[in-house]
Amino acid sequence: MSRTKPLKIRDVDEEIHQRLVQVAKKKGYKSRDEMLREVLTQIAYDEFxxxxxxxxxxxxxxxxxxxxxxxxxxxxxxxxxxxxxxxxx
Missing domain, CATH: 1.20.5 (Single alpha-helices involved in coiled-coils or other helix-helix interfaces)
Structure with a gap:
């Protein structure tokens, strides 16, 4: 398994935070962070x-x-x- 580094995004509106939690749940992810990791991976490899x-x-x-x-x-x-x-x- 590859090494990981923490990534922090500051100053996100509470509404956006809650919406991301809802979207992750609706799409079947275990957590918001799991969904965001997948999206970031797709962006990094230009597959998003x-x-x-x-x-x-x-x-x-x-x-x-x-x-x-x-x-x-x-x-x-x-x-x-x-x-x-x-x-x-």
Whole structure:
């Protein structure tokens, strides 16, 4: 196991402190400090993403898939309409 060093953050509002405790509990952590250690580790290794960023990336991916489906559908529809067009005979 690697060595640890204490890290202290000063002057945090009481409301923020309580909110962090609630969030940690809601997310299933044993403690606020356990959650903060995980978040700090993710930040240190550039793996941290906000929930909103994750949802945004998922939204963009779904939109991309829809646009691809729509393009394929339009092309297929266009070809089927061309086959039925009496002026192409």
């Amino acid at each position: 993403q906000l929930d909103s960023e994750i949802r945004y990336r998922q939204f963009i991916e779904k939109q991309k898939q829809f646009m691809e489906w729509l393009a394929i559908t339009v092309v297929e529809k266009s070809y089927s309409e061309i086959e039925k067009d009496p002026f192409t005979e």
